[in-house]
Amino acid sequence: MISDYRRAALALAVGLGLALPAHAFTACQVTDVGGIDDNSFNQTAWQGVLDAQDQLGIDARFLESQAETDYEANINSLLGGDCDVIFTIGFLLGDATQAAAEANPDQMFSIVDFAYDPPLPNVLAQVYATDEAxxxxxxxxxxxxxxxxxxxxxxxxxxxxxxxxxxxxxxxxxxxxxxxxxxxxxxxxxxxxxxxxxxxxxxxxxxxxxxxxxxxxxxxxxxxxxxxxxxxxxxxxxxxxxxxxxxxxxxxxxxxxxxxxxxxxxxxxxxRMDRTVFEVIETAMDGAFEGGVIVGSLENGGVDLAPxxxxxxxxxxxxxxxxxxxxxxxxxxxxxxxxx
Amino acid sequence: MSMQDTLDTASRKLLERAAPGRVDFENLVVVPLFAVVAALILGALTMLATSVEPATIGRSYLALLQGSVGSLAAISETLTAAAPLILAGLGLALGFRAGLFNIGAEGQILMGGMAAVICGFSFSHLPFAVLMPLCVISGGAAGAFYASIAGWLRAATGAHEVITTIMLNMISYRLVDYMLRLPWVQRPGRADPISQSVPPNAELPALLQWLDPNLRLHAGIFLTLLAVVVVYWLLFRTKLGFEFRASGASPEAARYAGMRASLIIVLAMATAGMLAGLAGANQVLGVLGRASPGFSAGIGFDAIAVALLGRSHPVGVLFAGLLFGALEAGGRQMQVDAGVSIDLIGIIQALIIVFIAAPLLVRALFPWGFRRPDSGDGRS
Missing domain, CATH: 3.40.50.2300 (Response regulator)
Structure with missing residues (x-):
């Protein structure tokens, strides 16, 4: 019975998808408390989304956390289908991201600076061999x-x-x-x-x-x-x-x-969080997204020393x-x- | 001042005494309502001034409404955000009634939350029916103890509670940092200050997760409503509440009437601290499931605004807390849907306080919303 409804809904969704112009891919980001314009951490990650906006024509949204108590609430308010992939920026969002990912197994997530062990199927973690640089x-x-x-x-x-x-x-x-x-x-x-x-x-x-x-x-x-x-x-x-x-x-x-x-x-x-974030967006747009870990290193240019x-x-x-x-x-x- | 003016003032005073209902209604309902309206208008002007498109402004206020009351998830978020504000706000309101300007809710929330978390993971073998109430109570007790330090300093030495509570806030920040690094508190495997998790049998149970796992509303809302009733009863139906209010209205008169001023100060601070401590317990047991530095997240300061906006009346605090909860939940949606900075919500909140704190300004801005004092036809 339920599966019938699901199938009907799916058919409807496919029908609408064919009838309407393809909806733009949307990437959303929850920052840590430093804010989106911190000149460093959050801003670099956001830059990756902006680059994707320029080059791939995606939609982008962000939510700034003002306190640690905001993490979960902010992730929740991005749920609900509008975001194709949700980026959570920072180690401290690890618990909140895990909770949201487990509660919403069909939502793609990508977290910066936190790797889950064992990996979650719908979270692509971005970590960096920063010690090399x-x-x-x-x-x-x-x-x-x-x-x-x-x-x-x-x-x-x-x-x-x-x-x-x-x-x-x-x-x-x-x-x-x-x-x-x-x-x-x-x-x-x-x-x-x-x-x-x-x-x-x-x-x-x-x-x-x-x-x-x-x-x-x-x-x-x-x-x-x-x-x-x-x-x-x-x-x-x-x-x-x-x-x-x-x-x-x-x-x-x-x-x-x-x-x-x-x-x-x-x-x-x-x-280079901008680079890995961009990479995740490309992977997700190609439909090749899967849970796991991306490591940025000196060798692949994920970390480096500036001029x-x-x-x-x-x-x-x-x-x-x-x-x-x-x-x-x-x-x-x-x-x-x-x-x- | 002319004779006429003096007479006018005198007759208005008489009128107010004769018709307290109308004046209370204006002060408690009409002024806050217009304050909110004025703040929203000024907020829109601020957005215009920062070159936000008028269409975006419209969309952002729509998002504010949708994000606060527009769906079950929105209402759940509004109530989740409102609960600690109401709890702490009740405590501050009670203090204001007793003539104590307690700035220390932030520190009391931290102490209450820490006690509740430590209780949770230390006695995790106890069943839910024992452990959860025990941890809520220990949160309240820790808050009460921490606030009564300031009360005692005031009663015993005359040190002003504004200063001592601010200083106790500072101490609480560092104390929490320190406690979170203690080996028996810190989460195993972590080097940063973060506590062990609260076990499920100490948590305030989530109420709506059977509908949707993302709904965060938890049983703390019942605790909050209970607190509103209890504080109302305490303030207006008990001898102790009368003593609180009498000391607030006129400490001298209260003393001549035989009330023990020192004891009342300590008790009022302890009760206020207990409510703030409950707010802290509500956060860690209902929302966060752990303690980390700054888990109080400024609630103790927002609660001052809530208490002022609610005119230090329990029911007023309830509605003011709901409004601030709605602003917080809706503010998030504003940022998501319209891309408007979350700081703007802070500006609107601050503007509301400004207007509330200046009722004469609101009366001057919206003269048609109030009965004209000089038209006194004495009908009401």
Whole structure:
């Protein structure tokens, strides 16, 4: 009986589908609390949807989360058939995405920075080997520091944040091992898994305060791994001057997304969420979507080190050559980024 | 002031005393209603000023309506969002009635929620009929305890509750951060501050999931309605409630009448904190299923607005909470359907408060909505 109705509904739907012009594919996105215009994390992922809008002609919608309590409600309000695929941006949306995916097995989801074990059939996870690019950034920073002290702090102590800090710390350690130097990293100990965290992803004031503390302790290069919080650190560097304090950006190439303070960014550890989001949309449009994991790595361009821009002349050629060698070593597996 | 004016004022006062129903009606219903209308109009003007198309503005208000009351899912979301606002708002309203300006609902929500979560996973072997009420009660108790610290400081030392409750909020944020990292609280396998999950037998049961698994409405709404009735009864039908209101209206007179001011302050704060703590328990046991930093999500501050909008009356708080819940649920739909920034909902909410806080402004904007004070024909 029920299946008869279903069949009838299906026939009707097919009939309508043939009669009406094909409805545009719609991609929807729920951001984390940083907001869609955070210059880094959420914005990069949204860029992938915008690119798809330009190149593939899809419709796009987004919902910004203002608090963690919004995740579930926001995902729910995108359900109901209008969205072909729902992107949830960030590790902290892991639980809410899982709940929604299990309750709505016919809805396609894709989450950034969270992989389910075992994988869910209707969730395509996008994760990144960010430590590979962060390793390069650590090596670069170690080669560029004048004071011999580097600083790093994170947003929240979750794997997609600490993987930046791990890679950075091990990159510095690799430099020390190669050159016999003793450059220290403040703010993260990859062994004890303890370090500096603002415990939020939205306070620019914290970004300034944490960078100030690290600067006071002698750091002349700081890596803030906290989305828009890092913009506060960049504001401090802008006031002090880049010769006093340089910032390494994360997620996007902050030289481009934060052009007013571009001159303080030594480089950025870019996480090409735009690329993987675009890829997921293409897969879904082709009807080839299935649950699983996409990994962005140095090799496939999913993560990378941004150009040096204003510092292109300041980074010695020798260091640049070493970085190229290390990059090759990471991609062929001869240099482990997880510490020696 | 001329003689005539003085007489007018005096006669109006007399009239108000003679016809309290009409004046109450205007203050409790007409002013908030016009405040909402004025805020929506100003919100539309704000959108126009930020170069949003008029058609989009129309669509966004339609989405606001649809997203708040337009479907079962919308109503479920509105009620889910309203419940904690009403609970915490009742507590604040009770405090206002007793002359206490309690800003600490946020911290009390956090403490109540933490207690409820810890109760949930610590006694997960208990059956639902015991565990769920126990965790709700422990949430209320923790909120009551936390708020009575500020009450005690006020009663014993005269420290103003505005300052102490704000400071207690700050302490609660860091205390929650700390507690969530304690090994016996933190979720196994996670390095970030997040608690273990609340077991199903401690949860406030979902009411409509047999219809659609995405409907989040849960039994906390009954708790909320019960709280409205109890607070009404407490305030207007008991001796203690009379003492609260008397202390609020005139502390001096209350003291001369033999009321124990210090005890009343502590009790009023504790009751307010209990209600905020219940709001916290409602969130973690009904909606979130766990605690994480900032799970209070500003509810404690929105609840101040709810209490003010509801004119510190339990029934008023109920409707104000429903309105704010509707704005929250509808605001989401506004963003989805019309692409209007969620910040705009914040602006509209703030405008409502501004208009509510300035009843004379509303009366001046909508003079035809109110009885003219000087036309007093004395019929009513």
């Amino acid at each position: 962060a390793f390069l950034a650590g090596y670069l920073a170690a080669g560029m520091t004048e004071t011999g002290v580097l600083g790093v702090f994170g947003g929240i102590n979750i794997p997609p944040v600490t993987i930046f800090m791990d890679g950075f710390a091990y990159g510095v350690a690799h430099y020390n091992a190669q050159k016999g130097t003793d450059i220290t990293v403040l703010g993260w100990d990859p062994e004890t898994r303890e370090g500096l965290f603002t415990n939020n992803f939205d306070s620019l004031d914290d970004g300034r305060a944490f960078a100030q503390n690290l600067y006071d302790e002698g750091a002349d290069i700081v890596l803030p791994v906290a989305g828009p919080v890092g913009l506060g650190s960049a504001a401090l560097a802008n006031e002090l001057g880049a010769e006093e304090l340089m910032i390494i950006g994360v997620d996007a190439d902050l030289y481009q997304t934060d052009p007013e303070r571009g001159h303080v960014y030594l480089t950025s550890i870019v996480k 040096f821009h204003d510092f292109a002349g300041a980074v010695p050629q020798e260091l640049q050559d070493e970085l190229a060698q290390i990059r090759a070593g990471i991609t062929d597996g001869s240099i482990p980024v997880g510490g020696e």
